[in-house]
Amino acid sequence: MxxxxxxxxxxxxxxxxxxxxxxxxxxxxxxxxxxxxxxxPGGARHEWRDGYRIVRRGGKLTVYARALAALATRRLGRPDxxxxxxxxxxxxxxxxxxxxxxxxxxxxxxxQWGVVYRRAIARFGWWLESWLAPRVxxxxxxxxxxxxxxxxLTGLGVERARIDVVHNGTAPAPPTTVAxxxxxxxxxxxxxxxxxxxxxxxxxxxxxxxDWPDLRVSVVGSGWWAQQLVAAAERLGVGDITExxxxxxxQAKHDELARSWLMVAPSVKEGWGLVxxxxxxxxxxxxxxxxxxxxxxxxxxxxxxVLVDDLDQLTRAVGELLADDARRGRLGRAAARRxxxxxxxxxxxxxxxxxxxxxAERSRPxxxxxxxxxxxSLFFRQS
Numbered sequence: 520m521x522x523x524x525x526x527x528x529x530x531x532x533x534x535x536x537x538x539x540x541x542x543x544x545x546x547x548x549x550x551x552x553x554x555x556x557x558x559x560p561g562g563a564r565h566e567w568r569d570g571y572r573i574v575r576r577g578g579k580l581t582v583y584a585r586a587l588a589a590l591a592t593r594r595l596g597r598p599d600x601x602x603x604x605x606x607x608x609x610x611x612x613x614x615x616x617x618x619x620x621x622x623x624x625x626x627x628x629x630x631q632w633g634v635v636y637r638r639a640i641a642r643f644g645w646w647l648e649s650w651l652a653p654r655v656x657x658x659x660x661x662x663x664x665x666x667x668x669x670x671x672l673t674g675l676g677v678e679r680a681r682i683d684v685v686h687n688g689t690a691p692a693p694p695t696t697v698a699x700x701x702x703x704x705x706x707x708x709x710x711x712x713x714x715x716x717x718x719x720x721x722x723x724x725x726x727x728x729x730d731w732p733d734l735r736v737s738v739v740g741s742g743w744w745a746q747q748l749v750a751a752a753e754r755l756g757v758g759d760i761t762e763x764x765x766x767x768x769x770q771a772k773h774d775e776l777a778r779s780w781l782m783v784a785p786s787v788k789e790g791w792g793l794v795x796x797x798x799x800x801x802x803x804x805x806x807x808x809x810x811x812x813x814x815x816x817x818x819x820x821x822x823x824x825v826l827v828d829d830l831d832q833l834t835r836a837v838g839e840l841l842a843d844d845a846r847r848g849r850l851g852r853a854a855a856r857r858x859x860x861x862x863x864x865x866x867x868x869x870x871x872x873x874x875x876x877x878x879a880e881r882s883r884p885x886x887x888x889x890x891x892x893x894x895x896s897l898f899f900r901q902s
Contacts, residue, residue, distance in 0.1 A: 521586050521612060522604040525556045525573060530742065532710045533793040534625045537664070537687055537866075538604060539568075544867030545874075546570030553595055557582035583610050590615040599878050603656075607632070608647045613655050619877040620659045622652075625790025626812040627671040631714045634787060649675050660877050662870070664791040665813035683873055687791045688863030692800040693770050697777040702733035703841045706779035706803070708772070708794040709786070711742030718751050719785035723834040725755040731841060734760060739775055741766040776801045781840050781847065782824075783807075784814055785833065792817030799823060799858035802851030806836045823854035 520542055526535045542552045552571035557578055558564065566573040574595070577585035589595045590612060601620045603612045607628045613620050628648055632641035653676045661682040663669050669682045707720045717738060724736045736757060738748065745763065752758040764775065776782075782798035784807035791813040795805045805824035807814040818824040825836040840847045 520552065520554045520602040520604065521610040522554060522556050523579065523582050523606055524559075525554060525575070527562060528557065528559050530710065530712075533687075534604070534606065534790065536793070537625070538602075538623070539571075540688065540863050541867055541870050542571040543569035544863065545871060548867070548871060550871075553598075555582075555586050555589065555595065583608075586610050587612065587615045600874050602874075603659075605648070605652065607644060609652050609656065611655060613659065619880065620656065621873065621877060622656050622659050622661045624661060624663045624668060624672060626663075626665075626668050626788050627675070628788065629671075630787045630810075634714045635712075653677050660873065662873060665816045667812050667816050668790055671812070683869070685866055685869040685873070686861055687793050687796070688866040689793070689796045689800065689858055689861045690863060692773050692776075692797070695770070695774050695777045697774040700735070700778045700780065702735065703731050704735045704737060704779045705781055705783050705837060705841075706737045706739065706776060706798065707783050707785070708739045708776070708798065709784075711738070711740050711745045711748055713744055714787040715742075715744075716785040716787055717744075717748050718755075719830055719833060720783040721748070721752050721755050721757050721761065722830060723783070723837050724757045724760065726834050727838050727841070728757065728760060730838065734841075736761040737764065737775055737779060738762065739764045739767060739772055772797075773801065776803060779803055781806065781837070781851075783833070783837060784811075784818070786811050786814065788812045789814045789817075795824070796858045796861060799851075799854035802848070802855045804840060804847055804850035804854055806833055806840070808833070819853075819857065823850055823857055825850075 520538055522538045524531050524535055526539055542554050546552045547570055553574060554571060555574045558575040562575050564575055598618055600618055601612045601616055602623055603609045603620050604623045609622060629645060632645045636644060661672060661677055662685055663682060664687055666684055669684055672682055673679045707717050709715050720736060724734060728734050738761060749763060752761045776798050782795060782803045782805040784792060784795055784805050788811050795817040798805055805818050807818050807826060809815050809826040809828055815826055818826055820826040827833045827836050
């Protein structure tokens with residue numbers, strides 16, 4: 520399994536949790552699993568965790584070349600199948616192996632490239648993701664975590680018949696004795712990076728605090744954008760009502776969810792929306808953007824939360840839910856019932872079936888490296 524980071528990486532998040540939970544489940548079922556990912560300061564080069572092996576080499580960009588070299592020289596052995604995790608761009612493992620390759624795509628990054636990178640890099644990255652990758656992996660099986668992403672991949676030219684959906688599971692919430700807050704409290708949970716758009720939750724709170732003087736905003740998570748968010752809270756005039764908890768353990772996270780009134784998920788794009796389901800375990804309805812990929816699937820509009828199209832609508836939806844105890848409770852109870860439908864055991868079982876199926880099929884020869892190089896040179900000539 521090739522993934523550019525693992526859960527212990529400073530920038531690790533929900534997609535890494537998905538990969539490693541699947542890895543652990545497959546290992547428990549008797550399979551030999553290796554996760555190849557980027558190194559980070561203090562991280563061991565080799566590690567065994569929950570029955571599977573972790574190999575760390577390279578950095579954010581060089582991990583791709585290091586993975587290809589390890590596959591090509593067989594330092595990782597002779598795998599029966601490679602799971603190539605495409606977080607924006609894949610590892611291009613098809614050029615290095617003859618075994619089947621399964622591409623895992625949590626979500627398509629069309630909107631995120633421009634948020635994180637400058638124009639030229641964003642344009643190149645989107646070309647790699649939307650044009651070159653579907654051609655390099657034109658014979659490979661794809662897996663994604665939502666029907667929304669399957670539709671987006673189909674739009675990029677991936678045959679729908681080659682795309683399976685395996686949803687995120689949800690671990691049972693630990694018991695908590697924390698009671699719901701007596702005063703209104705909204706929660707934002709996740710990595711603190713620009714494309715999560717935590718600023719939108721802060722802006723909504725700034726607009727609502729006049730009508731809700733006791734309102735509090737709880738931001739749970741860490742990331743390199745944290746200081747910018749603290750500054751944004753001060754600039755918007757909500758620094759005094761916003762609590763930045765940073766990274767917390769599972770118990771503290773679920774305690775905070777238990778005391779909150781509702782979840783705000785203003786991300787630009789998500790593959791699924793694991794935080795939405797984690798909040799739902801505590802009967803928290805969620806408000807998120809309809810255009811944010813899997814968020815539109817993890818939130819059932821009008822049943823487990825509310826989907827909106829812009830910041831004005833998000834502010835209005837949050838205000839209406841704060842004011843309507845009966846509706847908030849009804850949505851929260853429905854969200855909890857739906858959250859119970861998703862288990863990690865089902866996720867692992869789905870993956871085992873897919874991997875066994877592709878391994879049973881006749882493997883095809885990899886795309887010649889010269890072909891990939893020709894396609895890359897074509898891009899630069901067109902630019």
